[in-house]
Amino acid sequence: MIDLRSDTVTKPTEEMRMAAYKAEVGDDVYGEDPTVRKLEETAASLLGKEDALFVTSGTQGNQIAILVHCTPGQEVILEEESHIFYYESAAASALASVQTRTIPGIRGRMDPGKVERAIRGEDIHYPETGLICIENTHNRAGGAIIPLTNMNEIHTLANKNNIPVHIDGARLFNASIALGVPVSELAKYSESVQICLSKGLGAPVGSLLAGNKAFIRRARKWRKRLGGGMRQAGVIAAPGLIALTKMPGRLGEDHENAKRLAEGASNIQGLSVVNKVETNIVVIDISGTGMDEYQFVERLKERGILGGTFGEGLVRLVTNYDVSRDDIDSAVSHLHKIARDES
Numbered sequence: 276m277i278d279l280r281s282d283t284v285t286k287p288t289e290e291m292r293m294a295a296y297k298a299e300v301g302d303d304v305y306g307e308d309p310t311v312r313k314l315e316e317t318a319a320s321l322l323g324k325e326d327a328l329f330v331t332s333g334t335q336g337n338q339i340a341i342l343v344h345c346t347p348g349q350e351v352i353l354e355e356e357s358h359i360f361y362y363e364s365a366a367a368s369a370l371a372s373v374q375t376r377t378i379p380g381i382r383g384r385m386d387p388g389k390v391e392r393a394i395r396g397e398d399i400h401y402p403e404t405g406l407i408c409i410e411n412t413h414n415r416a417g418g419a420i421i422p423l424t425n426m427n428e429i430h431t432l433a434n435k436n437n438i439p440v441h442i443d444g445a446r447l448f449n450a451s452i453a454l455g456v457p458v459s460e461l462a463k464y465s466e467s468v469q470i471c472l473s474k475g476l477g478a479p480v481g482s483l484l485a486g487n488k489a490f491i492r493r494a495r496k497w498r499k500r501l502g503g504g505m506r507q508a509g510v511i512a513a514p515g516l517i518a519l520t521k522m523p524g525r526l527g528e529d530h531e532n533a534k535r536l537a538e539g540a541s542n543i544q545g546l547s548v549v550n551k552v553e554t555n556i557v558v559i560d561i562s563g564t565g566m567d568e569y570q571f572v573e574r575l576k577e578r579g580i581l582g583g584t585f586g587e588g589l590v591r592l593v594t595n596y597d598v599s600r601d602d603i604d605s606a607v608s609h610l611h612k613i614a615r616d617e618s
């Protein structure tokens with residue numbers, strides 16, 4: 276199987292499995308797991324924040340950020356197709372009792388003017404704006420990179436209005452590698468940032484939430500309330516440390532493979548690549564084949580390739596550590612055959 280459904284499907288490397296086996300552990304709820312602490316300190320330092328917290332998932336990290344930054348009845352400004360709005364089961368309203376205010380973006384990026392106009396002034400009728408979220412890279416925009424200038428403008432206007440910014444950086448390392456800047460350069464335009472270890476970085480579990488010390492102290496309590504206080508979590512933090520320190524450097528391969536896949540697909544009659552491929556996500560409009568996205572994904576599966584549906588007429592393919600350049604060439608040739616057989 277060539278699994279292109281997501282970059283979450285990667286299996287831990289041998290080195291990660293060995294690290295898990297040998298990890299020094301303790302009860303992390305008591306603050307006694309040295310491996311977890313090392314992971315948190317390493318993440319904080321890489322991200323240029325005072326402290327960090329190891330959380331179970333990207334969703335948990337994002338939601339804890341909302342819970343810490345906001346109070347019930349506030350409003351969170353975020354992009355219309357952002358993960359927090361689109362894929363987190365309305366957790367922001369179910370857990371933090373906040374309302375979402377979505378801004379349509381262009382390739383995932385919100386116009387700073389629109390963000391500023393969405394901020395609510397003091398009025399008895401209005402919710403207060405409690406938080407602004409930026410997603411980098413932007414998943415539904417096809418792994419699009421949010422440029423530093425855009426983040427800087429939004430962060431500056433947020434600060435001017437005393438509103439914190441949270442970066443959903445599930446794939447922040449992809450942006451960092453593609454732009455050739457350290458992750459801290461991206462994370463600095465925020466009061467908090469969440470990164471996933473379990474996506475392109477290949478760890479089996481976990482995310483990190485980073486911010487200042489006071490923020491992380493409150494985040495730690497929210498994590499406990501949500502049932503995310505983990506005990507000898509060093510066994511999952513150890514592979515996470517390898518993901519964080521050794522895996523970012525190879526993300527460029529995923530980006531090369533995604534470009535190769537997009538180039539191959541765009542030469543096939545009936546298919547068109549809808550996103551400008553900047554990182555590891557390729558979104559293909561398959562409607563020219565006469566099939567719908569479910570039929571197309573089924574045809575792929577029959578040929579040993581797994582992809583995901585991504586809305587009407589759209590299929591998403593994500594390159595990852597477990598997919599080689601040869602696999603990409605093979606996937607392109609199968610795409611070709613599927614499109615040819617149907618038309």
Ligand SMILES: *Cc1c(COP(=O)(O)O)cnc(C)c1O
Pocket residue numbers: 331332333334335337358359410412413414443445446471473482
């Ligand atoms: C995957 C993803 C998340 C959530 O991560 P989980 O670990 O699956 O909960 C958050 N934001 C973005 C942009 C993602 O792609």
